[in-house]
Amino acid sequence: MKYKDYYAALGVARDADAEQIKKAYRKLARQHHPDVSKSPGTEAKFKEIGEAYATLKDPEKRAAYDELGRQPAGHEFRPPPGWAHQYASDAQGFEDIDLADLFDALGRRHRGGHHAPMPVHGRDYETAVRISLEDAHRGATVKLNLADAGGDRTLEVTIPPGVSEGQKLRLRGKGGKGRNGGADGDIYLHITLAPHPVFRADRHDLYFDLALAPWEAALGAEIEVPTLGGPVLLTVPAGTRSGRKLRLRGRGMANGRGGHGDLYAVVHIDVPAALTDRERELFEEMAAASRFDPRAVAAGEAS
Amino acid sequence: MSTQAVQVTWLDARETLTAAELSRTCGMSPEQLAELVEYGALAPIDRTVAEPLFSGACVSSLRRAARLYRDFDLDLFAVAMLLGYLNRIDELEREVHMLRAHLPGHAGVASREGPQPWREPHG
Secondary structure, three states: OEOOOHHHHHOOOOOOOHHHHHHHHHHHHHHHOOOOOOOOOHHHHHHHHHHHHHHHOOHHHHHHHHHOOOOOOOOEOOOOOOHHHHOOOOOOOOOOOOHHHHHHHHHHHHHHOOOOOOOEOOOOEEEEEEEOHHHHHHOEEEEEEEEEOOEEEEEEEEEOOOOOOOOEEEEOOOOOOOEOOOOOOOEEEEEEEOOOOOOEEEOOEEEEEEEEOHHHHHHOEEEEEOOOOOOEEEEEOOOOOOOOEEEEOOOOOEOOOOOEOOEEEEEEEOOOOOOOHHHHHHHHHHHHHOOOOOOHHHHHHHO | OEEEEEEOEEOOOOOEEEHHHHHHHHOOOHHHHHHHHHOOOOOOOOOOOOOOEEEHHHHHHHHHHHHHHHHHOOOHHHHHHHHHHHHHHHHHHHHHHHHHHHOOOOOOOOOOOOOOOEOOOOO
């Protein structure tokens, strides 16, 4: 068995008290947490300090560890006589055992008081899956490649219609294999939707921008607009203002409960960047004839 | 390499879990979960039944909080507070997402990855 210097791993003195050990661990854990640090070797470092802390925070394990005395890290050693009987899980020797497993076994002895190996649940995996808006609407099959102790495997996952941004899905029992009768782990899928060239999704409702010419907005129009099921005709009522949302009921995404969200056309009014002579003439004519003042209401409210 | 076809379960209000299932899912003991319920950080769907059920919607934030609990050796009261904040962050992120969907694409957010204004073809 190889010796590991747990005190050095946490950067504390051998006589450090429990509070100092906890403080040192938390500081290092924050620094090397896989969520915070992306530098290579972070996970190994995090595991190393976690292993050191698991032993040193427990007074009994710490006392047993201290019994080993101080040795150079990585040094091959034999634990004191009597440990084989007291701590090892079976008659096997110590040569192939990791120090962490030994202290883990020690903890179980004290908790359970029996020698049967504890059931260990399989590891859970979390992964993000990005799918298109159309796939979220219609459902899709995605392939997940897994490489773990169980070997390489590919899962063909059927994503049901109706998932939305941020939806979590669970694949029961498809994670790591459990040991000693423990259940297999799960896989958690976090769904994100890829940006769509036309639509923006809010749960199962969809929004898109509809540009109108001033005369279409003023007079009303029948306009062909896109939906997930193909183009449809939308009636723009006369007097439609910029910013108005025109709803097409049930034309949004499938919601997974047999229904659909709505589709909203968000209106904005565009003007020609350059006018032909005739267009200028008509606009000038309208400017002279119209009594419409778009700021009249705002001015009235302000007074 | 083997290929397996897999069905998924929704992890939202459609799915309910017993305390034992939730305990297994987030790696906390039923006693620890009961303490979180006492602190008001976790609520069963119906408190009056003998075996309380929890909504699948609470699994994701509870798993995150449980992971931080283990990774930083936090105390359970801190986890209860954390859970409240994680849920609040989720809620705010949903709101930001919703507001972005409502914002017109032409309103000067040119650097944003995402939809462009849809236009009728001219002519």
